[in-house]
Amino acid sequence: MRIKGSDTDELDIATRIVRSDEDIYVIQPGRDYRLYSAFDRHDAVFFEFPSLTVDFRRPPTRDELRRQLVKAIAVRDWIEAHRVDPEPPRDAAHYHDLAHGRRVGRYAGAVEALFYKLKPGTIVVAPGKGFDDPVLFGQIVGEPEFASWRDVYEAERLPVRRVQWTARRIRGSLKPELRAKFGTPNPIMQLDRSLRDQVLRAAFDQYAFEDIYSARLNTTEDDFDTLDDYHIQTFVNYAAGVVAAFEAGVRGRELTFSEAVGYLENMPDYTPELKLNINSKGYQRLLSGTITPIVVAGLMTMATAADAEAQAPSTVPNIVNTASPHDESCQIQVEERIRGAMQLMRLDEWQRVCEAARSAKRKTGLSTSMRTGRRKR
Secondary structure (H helix, E strand, C coil): CCCCCCCCCEEECCEEEECCCCCEEEECCCHHHCCHHHHHHHCEECCCCCCCCCCCCCCCCHHHHHHHHHHHHHHHHHHHCCCCCCCCCCCHHHHHHHCCCHHHHHHHHHHHHHHHHCCCCCEEEECCCCCCCEEEEEEEEEEEEEECECCEHHHCCEEEEEEEEEEEEEHHHCCHHHHCCCCCCCCEEECCHHHHHHHHHHHCCEEEECCEEEEEEEECCCCCCHHHHHHHHHHHHHHHHHHHHHHCCCCCCCECHHHHHHHHHHCHHHCCEEEEECCCCEEEEEEECCCHHHHHHHHHHHHHCCCCCCCCCCCCCEEECCCCCCCCHHHHHHHHHHHHHHHHECHHHHHHHHHHHHHHHHHHCCECCCEEECCCC
C-alpha cells in the first residue's frame, strides 16, 4: 500500500548548509557590553563610532579611515559626557595629527571587516555580559547601510549591518573554549574553525556541515516522562529505519516496524546519534554522518502538522529550504528520501507512529522549526 503524508503542498526544511570554507565572527557589543540590548532590539550589529562616514561602494584608505574613526570617537565621548563640552569638529581632516596608534589601527581593521569583507549570510555571534545572560546567534542580512535610533547615541547616524537573530543561548550553557573567545578588546574576531560546530549547534535547529547533518526536535513543557520519550523514539526509529532500507536498495515492498528497526541494526551509520536536554524548554538533537536526521525531522513535521490527516496525501510535498535558498543539493536529497521512505511504509505502521508523535506533541509541545504550507501559485 502506498503511504500518504499530510495534505500540505510544501515543506520548508529550514536547514542551514555551511560550506567548509565559511568563517564565523564574534561581534563584541561595545565596551562593557553596552550595545548588547541595542543589537538585540534593532536586529543589527555596529560599532561605537557615531557619525562615522564611509562610502560602502569604495573602501577608504587607511589614513582616511583613521581620521574618520578619531572623529567618531570624539563625537561618542561628547555624547556620553551629556554634551557638556563644546561639540567636537565634524570635519575628519581636523584629526589628521591624532589618527595614529595601535588602538585606532585595530578599529580600522574591524570597520574594514564588518562593512567591506563580510557578505550577506555570514554567521555572527554577539555575547551577553554575564554567565546567565543570552548570547545572540544570527546571520547578516543585506548590504551595509546607515541607520539612526533615538536610543543609540541620540540618533547619530551609524553604519550598521542588519542581522537575523536565529537563536539565544545562555552564556553559561556554552562550552568554556567558546566562552573564552568573548569579551576580547577586538570589536570583531574570526572564530577558530575548530569552534564552528559548537556555534552551529547553538545557532540552528537544522544544519549540514562537512560530514555532519543535524536536526533538533523541540519540547516546551516542564513535564517530560519516559512514555513521552518512547513516543518520540517510536516515530524516529521507524522513520530512520525505512530511510535506511531505502538506502539499502529496498523497493516495491512495505516494512513493519520491526523490519525497519532491523535495517537500522544492520546499518548503524543511519541510526542518528541522540543528544538530549529535557529541561523546559527542552530538545532532542539528532546527529548523523548521513542526511537521515533532516529526513526524519521532515517526516515528523508532516505527521504533526495541524492539518495532517491519518492517511493523506498521495504525493510528496514540494521541498524548499529557505535557510539556504541558493543550495538545492540538500532539498533534492531530502525529497528523494522522503519519497522513498513513504513508499516503503505500511499504512497501519505510519498511522501508529504518527499518533505516537502527536501524543508527544500534545503532552510536551513537540515541534521542529520546519514548516508546512500551501505552495503559492
